[in-house]
Amino acid sequence: MNSFFASVELLDHPELKDKPVAVCGDPERRHGIILAKNDIAKKYGVVTAETIWQATKKCPDLYLLPPHYSKYDDFFHLINKIYGEYTDQVEPFSIDESWLDVTASQKLFGSGLKIADEIRERVKKELGLTLSAGVSFNKFFAKMGSEYKKPDATTIISRENFKDLLWPLPISEMFMVGFATADKLTSIGIKTIGDLAKADENLLFNLLGKQGPILKDYANGLDDSPVATSDAKHKIKSVGNGVTFTRNLNGENDILTALTGLSDTVASRLRSYSLKASGVKVDIRDPEFNDISRQKQLPSPTDLAQDLKEGALELIKTSWKMDKPIRLITLTAINLVEHDSDTQLSFFDEGGNISDGGSDNKSDASIEKAMDSIREKFGRDSIAFGQIIDNDIGIDI
Numbered sequence: 471m472n473s474f475f476a477s478v479e480l481l482d483h484p485e486l487k488d489k490p491v492a493v494c495g496d497p498e499r500r501h502g503i504i505l506a507k508n509d510i511a512k513k514y515g516v517v518t519a520e521t522i523w524q525a526t527k528k529c530p531d532l533y534l535l536p537p538h539y540s541k542y543d544d545f546f547h548l549i550n551k552i553y554g555e556y557t558d559q560v561e562p563f564s565i566d567e568s569w570l571d572v573t574a575s576q577k578l579f580g581s582g583l584k585i586a587d588e589i590r591e592r593v594k595k596e597l598g599l600t601l602s603a604g605v606s607f608n609k610f611f612a613k614m615g616s617e618y619k620k621p622d623a624t625t626i627i628s629r630e631n632f633k634d635l636l637w638p639l640p641i642s643e644m645f646m647v648g649f650a651t652a653d654k655l656t657s658i659g660i661k662t663i664g665d666l667a668k669a670d671e672n673l674l675f676n677l678l679g680k681q682g683p684i685l686k687d688y689a690n691g692l693d694d695s696p697v698a699t700s701d702a703k704h705k706i707k708s709v710g711n712g713v714t715f716t717r718n719l720n721g722e723n724d725i726l727t728a729l730t731g732l733s734d735t736v737a738s739r740l741r742s743y744s745l746k747a748s749g750v751k752v753d754i755r756d757p758e759f760n761d762i763s764r765q766k767q768l769p770s771p772t773d774l775a776q777d778l779k780e781g782a783l784e785l786i787k788t789s790w791k792m793d794k795p796i797r798l799i800t801l802t803a804i805n806l807v808e809h810d811s812d813t814q815l816s817f818f819d820e821g822g823n824i825s826d827g828g829s830d831n832k833s834d835a836s837i838e839k840a841m842d843s844i845r846e847k848f849g850r851d852s853i854a855f856g857q858i859i860d861n862d863i864g865i866d867i
Contacts, residue, residue, distance in 0.1 A: 471549070472600045472621035474566035475506035478545055479535045481598050490514055491533045494522055495714070503714075505537055509621060542566075545597065552592055556585055561698040567616070569609050571697035586624045594622070608693040611636070613645050632691055637664030646685065651678065663689050706743055710751075711735040712800030716864035718757055719796040725786060729779045730857040731865035732801040737775035740803055741842060746771035747803030750781040754790060755798040764789045771807050775855075776834045778803060 471477070475493045480486060490511035492504050502522040514529035526532050546565050553560045556579055559571035572585050579585050586603035593601055600622040604615020611632060615625040618635065627635055636644075642652040644663050654677055660666050666674075667689035674682025687693070711732050719725055740747060751765035764785045768777060782801050786792070844853045858865045 471566035472602060473506060473508045473512075474545075474599070475537060475542060476508040476511075476535075477599050478541050479538070480508065483535065486533050486535075489533050490516070490529050490531060491535060492516055492525060493535050493537050494525075496536065545599070548597060549593060549599075549601075552589060552596070556589065559697045559699050563613075567613075569612060569697045583624060583626055590622065590624065606632075608691065609695055609697060610645060610688045610693040611691060617643075617645070629691065633664070633667075637662060637667060637689075639663050641666060644685070644689065646688070651681075651685075654678065706745060706806060708751075708802050708804050708806065709736050709739045709743070709745070709747070710800055710802030711739075712753065712798060713864060714755075714798045715796070717862065719799075719863060720793070722792050724863060725792070725796070725799075726779075726783065727857050727861050728796075728799050728863060728865060729782050729786075729801065730775070730855050731861075732799065733775040733779040733782065734855055734858075736801055736803050737773055737778055737838060738842060738845070740773040740806075741809075741838070744809040745803075745806045746773045746809055747778065748805035748807055749803075750778055750785070751802040751804050752782045752785045753798075753800040753802070754786070754796055757795055757797045759797075762789060765804060767805070773809065774834050774838055776838075 476491055479493055480491060483491075488510070490508065490513075492507040492511050494504050495502055504516060504518055504520050504522065504525050506518065507516045507525075511525075511529060511532060514532070516525045516529055516532065522534065542565055546562075550560055550562065550568055553568055553570055557570050557572050557575045561569045563569060570585075572579070572582055575585065576582070579588070582605040586605050590601055590603060593599055602616050602618075602620045602622065603624045604612040604618065604627060605624060606612040606615050606627040607629060611627040614636060615627045618625040618627070625635075639662060640652075641647055641655050641660055641662055642649070644666070647655070655661075655666065658673070658677065660669055666686055669686060671683045671686060674686055676682075678685070713728065713732065715728065719728060736747075747768065748771045749765055749767045751763065753761065753763045755761050766781060766785055768781050772778065778801065790796075841853050
């Protein structure tokens with residue numbers, strides 16, 4: 471999709487169609503980050519994830535709109551419903567991107583190019599949004615094609631033309647190559663996608679590990695990963711929640727309040743997915759925008775807020791000065807397993823003492839299961855942990 475969040479918001483603000491527009495968090499609550507922008511704002515140099523003051527310095531006439539995530543989710547389903555009319559092999563990559571395998575659909579609907587163009591026109595006519603499509607012989611190049619020409623365009627990347635189209639591009643424009651990887655590759659003279667395609671495999675392995683040769687294969691069009699069917703269960707790799715606080719956290723009590731709210735949200739999502747976390751990760755940002763990230767394994771897989779909170783608090787205590795102010799915390803459940811997976815239990819707790827069998831754990835599970843039932847019946851804000859009630863740091867019930 472082209473400028474998805476901004477385009478959806480502009481459907482309700484047609485008067486801003488020809489103005490520079492950005493979707494951003496609430497500056498009053500210090501969520502002042504650019505989440506999306508339209509093409510006009512892009513021409514001023516406005517980029518995703520920069521602060522509002524940076525964006526407005528580049529574009530003083532920038533119009534700012536708040537996000538409405540439920541709208542984006544609704545359009546995601548409407549768009550993918552259209553895709554599903556052409557093939558059952560639809561694999562969402564994000565809320566605004568999907569892969570479609572139309573190999574078996576061509577007898578009904580025509581070539582990949584014809585299908586892509588027809589979908590573009592239907593999405594524009596029926597939903598008022600535009601998209602760019604890549605048509606290719608594998609998923610990697612289809613993704614590259616969707617980025618090649620914007621907005622509202624279809625690009626064919628074939629076995630005959632991919633070297634001419636993609637190899638001259640800067641290595642930083644290659645899918646799956648981030649800033650750090652691009653810098654590493656550029657430092658050894660690999661400046662274009664073509665350079666990567668021709669690079670020595672051992673050199674790439676020494677520089678990037680096993681990812682190096684994989685990227686070389688992709689650059690050469692060697693990708694045979696399938697597109698999942700639309701009803702396939704997509705594996706969730708992590709579940710997280712982060713908050714930029716309305717004021718800086720100061721001290722352990724503030725941190726506990728934050729972790730109570732964050733862990734509750736993450737744990738309830740895990741239970742809704744029938745998953746448990748074998749580990750927990752914490753990301754912290756201070757008022758000067760310095761970041762740290764720490765993670766640890768948990769004693770056993772869990773879907774309980776109390777376990778996630780305790781693990782996160784231990785990470786913070788061992789890696790952060792508790793009296794140092796905090797602007798943002800993200801708590802993420804990692805190394806996920808199915809809820810009913812067999813796990814190896816220990817006779818000992820983390821301190822090396824004989825475990826009592828987890829009676830507290832059973833009590834916590836009963837409490838949180840009861841909270842799930844109450845929320846399902848009366849809404850998310852019908853019950854909460856006492857620690858977060860009437861907080862002034864921006865944790866919502």
